[in-house]
Structure formats: C-alpha cells, structure tokens
Amino acid sequence: MAEPSNANLAKLIETITGTITTLQADVTELKKNKGSSSSSSSSGGTADGQHHTDRPPRFQKLDFPRYDGKSDPMLFINKCESYFTQQRTMAEERVWMASYHLEDVAQLWYIQL
Known part of the structure; x- marks a missing residue:
C-alpha cells in the first residue's frame, strides 16, 4: 500500500476541518434551541428531554384499599394495582401487601389456602 501524498493529506485535512466546522455550528444551534x-416548556421531563424513572417514588398519602370479601374483588384488585403503580411497589411485595389488607371472610379464605 502506497503512502498518501501531501496533496491527498491536505484534501483529507480540509474535509475533516469542514466537517468539524459544520458539527460546531450544529451544536451551537442545538444549544440555542x-x-x-426549555424556558418555555412545561413538560414533565427534564430540560434535556429525558424522564427520570430511576428516582425513588414521591410518596403521597394514599391509603391501601381493604377487602372484606363482600363486594366485587375486581374493584379491590384494580385499586391495588393503582396503588402499586403509584408507589412503585416491587412485584415480590405485592401479594403480601394485598393479603395483609384482607379482612373478615376474605382473610379467612386466604389463610385456608
């Protein structure tokens, strides 16, 4: 393989310089935009457009639903799922939390299983 000539190197440097100049202009434009x-944006994300889902949950006073076995269990399940989503409860803890809040006949039914 032959060594590149000075003319080829000069042309390559010119191309790279042009590319760098274009990139710098693009970065300046992006920063300006x-x-x-970000000053007029009211979205829930951060200024760079990313959402931080790795933050710990912001706990709000939200009572865990109770179930006594007399009403429709789907209502209880839906309320539990909403609570778990809001509080970002780990999957391993969900059954225990739900069973802890069973009352009366529902608690007896769960214990007998």
Whole structure:
C-alpha cells in the first residue's frame, strides 16, 4: 500500500476541518434551541428531554384499599394495582401487601389456602 501524498493529506485535512466546522455550528444551534425551548416548556421531563424513572417514588398519602370479601374483588384488585403503580411497589411485595389488607371472610379464605 502506497503512502498518501501531501496533496491527498491536505484534501483529507480540509474535509475533516469542514466537517468539524459544520458539527460546531450544529451544536451551537442545538444549544440555542434547547435554551429557548426549555424556558418555555412545561413538560414533565427534564430540560434535556429525558424522564427520570430511576428516582425513588414521591410518596403521597394514599391509603391501601381493604377487602372484606363482600363486594366485587375486581374493584379491590384494580385499586391495588393503582396503588402499586403509584408507589412503585416491587412485584415480590405485592401479594403480601394485598393479603395483609384482607379482612373478615376474605382473610379467612386466604389463610385456608
């Protein structure tokens, strides 16, 4: 393989320089757009458009539903799922939490299983 000539190297450097100049202009434009959109944006994400789902949950006063076995169990299940989603409860803890809040006939039914 032959060594590149000075003319080829000069042309390559010119191409790279042009690319860098274009990229710098693009970055400047993006920063300018980000500054103007983040000040007027009211979205739930951060200024860079990312959502942080790795944050711990913000606990709100939300009572866990109770179930006595007399009403429709689907209502209890739906309320439990809403609670678990809001509080970001780990899957391994969900059955225990739900069973802890069973009352009367429902608690007896669960214990006999």
